[in-house]
Amino acid sequence: MTEILKASAGSGKTYNLARKYISLLLGSGEPDAYRHILAVTFTNKATAEMKGRILKELDILARTPERSPYLPDLMRETGKGAEEIRRRAGWFLRAILHDYSSFSVSTIDKFFQQALKAFTREIGFFSSYQVELDRDSLVGEAVDRILDTLPSRGEDLVRWVNENMADRLAVGDRFRLDASLQETASRLLSERFDEAARAAGIDPRAAFSAENLRTIRAACGAIIDDFRARLRAAAQELAGKLSGRAASQLEPYLKAYSMTEKIPYPKTKTLLKDADGTPFAFLLGEPYKIYLTAFNIREQTYALGFARDFRAEMEQLLREKNVLSLDDSNALLRRIIDGSDAPFIYEKMGVRYRHFLLDEFQDTSIVQWENMLPLLRETAAGGGTNFVVGDVKQSIYRWRDSDWRLLASEVEDRLPDCAPPVALRGNWRSARSVVEFNNGFFRFVADRLGIGEIYSDVAQEVRSDEEQPGCVDVVFVEGLRGRKNPEAENAAVLEAVGKALAAGALPSDIAVLVRTHNVGNRIADYLLDHGLSVVSDDSLGVKNAESVTCVVARLALLLNAEDELARYVLGDLEIEVPPGTESLLGLVEGVVRSALAVRPEWRETETQYLFALLDIVQEWATVNGNDLAGFLEYWDSRSDLEISSPDDVQAIRIMTVHKSKGLEFPCVIVTDAEDYEVKTGKWAWCAPDMRDGLLPPALATAIYPVPFSAGETPRTRFSAAYDEEYALSQIDMANLFYVALTRARKSLTVVSILPSAEMRKACAAERETGEPAAAELTKMPEFLYFYFGGAGPWRLGAPFDYGRLRREARTDRRLEAVYESIPLGGRLT
Template structure:
């Protein structure tokens, strides 16, 4: 039995290098077993990067010859591996000639596996977690009662939005739901939050995507779907809460009566009118005191009750009243809040059930599988089953596993992977996971650092290897992070301990934070600048002039622009060396606007200094041109839409530099728009948009071209849906399209703006973080944190829910759910210090942190870091003005980049220079149809039938394939039925039926690239791969047998055999003559 290997890979420690090395070691050891190795990454980008890296490394190894260029990566370790393999069988040679032979063997194996992978690329199994599990689901549609032909819905928010609309649409039919929603709205109004009903339901519906909700048993969903049960349970909770309050009053009254009956007044008690005993009188009146520390100190402590000068306070008084004090404190600190927090969100359960039902109905109607359900479905599938057999049924039995970013796997994902790892290890396979608990920043997507930090350690007792050398950053940056994060982690741990929460998980996460640095010249130096941004001042009259949060943000933007100018003008960094990291998209937009403003204010030859690329900082809806197009579409739906008409008029006047805005808009706009609406009335949506672009000559506005191109892509994507008219598009645009990002291609010289989450795995010479001031406490108020807790503490008369939603806050910490509240607090601390760790470890050479102080002076991640940095001996604290606290700390000396201080402007930030208006689709179809009609009948039929069969995998696909041809304009509806009968009749032939049985993996009209100096391609009509056999078929429509057909298929057979496919057989199918010719 082998052993699981866990690589703990801190930031910049060569994780990708290690993953690629281990993968290449496995495939060089056994070149033909690459199909049995699964490598799992976290993102599509990481998947492509890993595939590219492995192919490039294999290519370098395959082409390497001693003395011809640089030695490839991994060559030495591969040579050592081969020596180790042969060490049992022969004497090891230590001379150079022996090494050359080993190098040749590595090269030979690399060439073999490279060729195999390139000719069998679909089995080059490097995948994201989601895609791997989706593949599992596809192989079990029958067992899971999923309809064949389902579509995977990646955008769960879209379905949720539609479900919310359905709930509101049917609201008049459900009085109970109306009452619950009315209560929710009233509660939001009382709290000063948004009470817009659709928004409330959408926020609530996000709970449906959480693992801790989806993993509840069926009995839970049955109960919350029963409104009668929920309403009755809710009334019991309210009654129980009132009963507990009444008992609280009576307990206070009992204590007061005892004091009165025994002639004891407050002045007879230590502390007098300020003593703990005042709580008895407040309890009797039903008042909960805001402060009661003296009472908690007195509980179970006789010394607090008695004194030499207080003879009336005896042991008898203590023994009578101390239990009553305990009951009162229990109500205040636990019982009262337990019912209050349960009642507060209880009504949302019924609303959630309705939203969930609508989500399921929509998914069923449209045959969708939500990506958020995938992990749960597989978890249920393997529960109590032979998990290795289930995975084996997929047709790809993996024996080795390499899993990246393991700290971001969820509990369910880990549960789904665990049997695979166990099976691999049990059969002597290779299994490794790589991750870093300090870089777990996706808890909001169900990521759980404890899968790597705790679960996998306890379950597998693995071999642990730490990658503890930082290859990314300069010495000062590494040593700063080594010093500051243990201090921050300890501070947070101490904060929890001060609240009586005893847990060391934060310390556990950061116990291995310290890294080594390469002792080479290129890694010396590094610079860190930390600055608190306040901006407050004292006015001449002595009063304070305090900036609000918006003014402080603008001050930060001013400092940011100045710093970016200095980095380029003085320190000679290029724009592409610089990244600005933000916590939220709104901050990224602020940065983008500041850089655009600085760019516009610069001289043309220096404007390139502020060019930038960003994901999330620019939206299509920020474009005047896009808003003009959408407004015209709105007017085409409702010509009386005054707001859209006004917007069109405004934009027309705004764009005065356009040729179309030279004087005739003010009086002609309504007529022009009316005429345009008439022209686009019957056009498909993409053509209507192109018509608007052409009419207003928007394709001539260079700065708008990326927005127009992006918008056109969105429109085309939307047009592939079942309903794609202007009305549907505008509704979608209002719901989601407004938030569609503008994606720009990477530019050679541009500053990067991105969120910290998206920066994970990346690195830049200089990193600036302008808003290093996010909270580390769990969100409360309008951005509340909802927890799902066990409903046992509020079970009443046998009624119980397996889970109930409660809101994090001070009340929760003083309830029966205090343990869950404390756990959430700790996990929030870990989330946010981890986010800081990811942000600070992106920098290679220089790091600039700006900490805008809060108006309320509330502590946050920035103040935590600043306080930690001050205590580091190597810190340089810039001397503050007299009477002020230090606000700037630096480490090391500023360095320099390798580029010119200012490069000449080689183009706009948005560098497109043209947008071509396409020929209308209707004319293209007409032209194509004419060409097809003018061709011979056999040619037309051949084109149609080849296209049709390229869309058919099994007989069940015939209808959808015919529909596709109609949609593509290649066939009219009247032809469908006759062609369908003809096709199904042909498929009745047993030999042909086998080809379309669904038992084979299918490649339809796939290209086979042949090796050799010339680029040659073979394209058989259908290649099928099954159990130890390969079948290639070529279709002939309207043709008679011809010897050249046989030569053609023999060519396919020989090519596939050379590629290593087993037992290749070929067929020619003469469709019209029912002839099948077998070739072997």
């Protein structure tokens, strides 16, 4: 059967996953049952946590089962007595330790790579292929190859480029062909493209053929020319009412007319009113939507003309390098197993799973879901268990193609024998004030956004045994002309940190959560300037380490002895280059040794960064060979290379909300709340609305990467796609803020600028009349302000006494380490 567990933040998700795994294990009559249970997580850290939890609990159950909180549930679910559970736990613990590679707890990407390895013959790759994480570099290389060989690719493509450039020059556009092609190429490889093409029922090869794109361009051109001609004629008829303005000056009125209610200037309103009932007014209705739609489509057809060449070139490049992009693996696997049954897939993989435990399911993409579906159906039909765990409210990776709607409804609709979802109502993480604030605030947010169904389980019961109530502070600072006020927000963060430290918190107890890296760097610099120790994403960046910067600068001088920037970085540091090295990795290793010889202090402070550099060089050289120039170009293009954050460092942690997901901290400070706002995606693959027959049929033969604009897209035949994107963006905003505010265990501080004066007036009116304001809330400062009914400052609970917490705390260190110190004899018996 299929069970769905909806686990809000802090509700004991990992506990329940481990309980379910152990229950399935101990309830089985098969000695190798652990080989047939697959637990899927989304990060390596979550995988390690899950394995550790399972092994620790098995050890406790095998030694002193009465100490395990799992025992009552396991006795009820398996029907076994305590002594039988103790015996089985010991047996399975030893079996897993002897056969650890078959202990199947892995990330979803690792599982799919395992499956894909079984189909290497079908995909035309060697079994030794490498997985490439940086798809952008592959896309860039494929585009460069196309442009380098353009004359040999046929007259059609050359003519297409010439037409493209001529049109761009005619309208005075600034245009870079390579950048435009790379952007479109990346979009063609996205999961969203595959889904949109399937939904529209089009064949991309036929849709993006030169012949079809020319037909589309001709149809768009006819619409554009006809509209402009009719507009000129209508404008001439209206010339008197327009006070002698020329037809060429009408562009502002085109946009203004469709927004009459928002026009503040009386003269403009009068002018537009005079136009009512004229041909001019008619054209600015539905014909203008048709015109804007055609104009948008024609703009996108240029780069789409390279689609077929790009796909062929990309496939050729991947085979030459014997690499697969991690992003493309899911789509490739989907094409291979589409329509296949589970036995065939299992036969190829050489393993069969009878039970699946799926964690963080709200982060699953449609392609990942489709790839798992045959296996999940087989499990459900064969009497196995699918245990699906997730929380729609914590879905924050839609930009990576995750789709929370799968958890909300798709699983129940498409898997047989699905039990009604169960929601975990307790919060074991946070103190009372934190839980109660989040309960009330996010119910308010859900009501204002109309997403009450999604947030129906947001209210939680306090289960923490913490006696202190905890504390929530909401601090508003005055904005600068309605915008951010970095200095004031920095000062508010510093004050919150000072209060926590004064109350007995250690620096490592405190986490500052930010929306962007730029804000994180700003806060880190400010706290460092005030003598505080900080660990931030930027400080963990490999490229920012002094030792790595110097090593890379020395490598750059090998290519160009006149590189002034490299000389400036090195200063008077004399790093030797070892002679006779044949490989790129050997060269870099030699330079690293020389660097450590002249700066021995780096052995204490920089070793982890230098090791990370060597790992990066090895991975790159395995695929690309010993090309120093190519590696340095790749290095310059990467800004996301980081080492893992140490867990035991005594410093304030500054991280993005996305990095904080799944973590918890005694003291959390969420700053720059104004960065949490409704932001639609920049584009989407769309098909125009063809229902009334006003658009020519040719436009329905393809889909288009339409750029989204709040001012323009709603007035096109892509408005339905924009409306859907806007609604999803509202949920994104709420979810991201929910994740941020639910990381806190003991105290939570939110720092925000005040909303605009207009919004404050609307709030006052709402408070006075008791009726919801007409103003739409689109930023979290507005939601906070309206929730509290004013500027505050607001405090719930009382300042947390961290010193008391430490005096009374009970350590569980011995339990955490127990499975790592099982006597050797116990493993061999």
